[in-house]
Amino acid sequence: MKVGIVGAGSIAFGAAAYLENAGHRAMLWSPSGERTKRLATGEALIASGALEGTFHPAVAGSAQQLVEANDVLMIALPGYGHKAVMDAIAPFIREGQAVLISSHASFGALYLNRLLAERGIVVPIVAWGTTVTTGRQPSLVEAQVNTVRSKVDVATVPESLSAEGLSVCQTLFGDRFVQRDGILAIALSNLNPQNHMGIALCNMTRMEHGETWPQGLNVTPNVGRLLEELDRERIAIAEALGLKVRDIFEHFHLSFHVPKDSVSAMNQEMHREGRGGTGPATADSRYVTEDVPFGLLMTVKLGELTGRPAVLHDAGVRIFSAMYGRDFAAENTLLDAIGMSDLSLERLRQLARDGFEVSTEARAAS
Structure with missing residues (x-):
């Protein structure tokens, strides 16, 4: 299959390498054009680590070219870029053209669904709970793939197209996907x-000084306990919604193949095995600039709707805002775009299940 990837960072490069290695054709689009300049001249993409090889993904010059040239689209860039790229690709998406969001942030699937509903278009929009690959981008022609996850949670908007969405994921990335109970899950x-909050908060001076530091090793017992308490808030919200989601212990066990133990002990084991990863060497890291406004804030909002306050998550948004001198809560444009503050819990459940209504006029025009 031909897959158009929106983005050109470490996750996009890792996905392109994986797809090419599996016999599919990948095309990358960098909204700025800067991150694909070298690949566009014919230089190869070199993957190392958990996936090795030399690949030649195509490069798109525009959102329109990317959409029109491919069977499936995959959004693989930080959450703070999702709204802009969804605005760019939505006018060209055709009926039945699946869109994968790797990974989903702040109900972006609903925003894209709304844009398409206004055109009378319905497609499977598959929200991933996390990415298939993890890694770094040593240069603009390299993908260092640290992990290929064995399990990835997914859900499709609208839910009526779940079988189609799951089939596309499995065709492209293998039998590693677990269908969950909608995008609320x-x-x-x-x-x-939540994990990046604890790690960044407790290692901020290392990040600001640009140090090279082992992440797994520095999930010490105190840091691990903070992550576990953050996780209890998330689980409480899920239980209030009647949803079953994996806890942090299952997450590390299944994603990184280590025996279940305390969060700190599992990270120490990953470090001993050489799979603990390297922490951010800059304060300008997605651990904060993406995950605070587009991750922590969303959990806070769901906590408010369900009557299960996420006080530690909320504290994280406020503390990082104070540290960085910016209002991270105001930077989330996706929640505002779907009118999150005006939604009741019942309306949010209905949208998560069915998506936005397609008007008769829009359907006729399409």
Whole structure:
């Protein structure tokens, strides 16, 4: 299959390498054009680590070219870029063209669904709870793939197209996907925001000084306990919604193949095995700039709707805002775009299940 990837960072490069290695054709689109310049001249993409090889993904010059040239689309860039790229690709998406969001943030699937509903278009929009690959981008022609996850939670909007969405994921990335109970479950299945909050908060001076530091080793017992308490808030919200999601212990066990133990002990084991990863070497890291406004804030909002206050998550938004001198809560444009503050819990459940209504006029025009 031909897959158009929106983005050109570490996750997009890892996905392109995976797809090419599996016999599919990948095309990358960098909204700025800067991150694909070298690939556009014919240089190869070199993957190392958990996936090795030399690949030649195509490069799109525009959103329109990317959409029109491919069977499936995949959004693989930080959450703060989702609204802009959804605005760019939505006018060209055709009926039945599946869109994968790797990974889903702040109900972006609903925003894209609304844009398409206004055109009378319905497609499977598959929200991933996390990414298939993890890694770094040593250069603009390299993908260092640290992990290929064995399990990834997914859900499709609208739910009526779930079988089609799951089939596309399996065709492209293999039998690693677990169908969850809608995007509310996916919203509460992404542990990166809470985990990155604890790790960044407790290692901020290392980040600001640009140090090279082992992440797994520095999830010490106190840091691990903070992550576990953050996780209890997330689980309480899921239970209030009647949803079953993996806890943090299952997450590390299944994603990183280590025996269940305390969060700190599992991270120490990952470090001993050489799979603990390297922490951010800059304060300008997605651990904060993406995960605080587009991850922590969403959990806070769901906590408010369900009557299960996420006080530690809320504290994280406020503390990082104070540290960075910016209002991270105001930076989430996706929640405002779907009118989150005006939604009742019942209306949010209905949208998560069925998506936005397609008007008769829009359907006729399409």
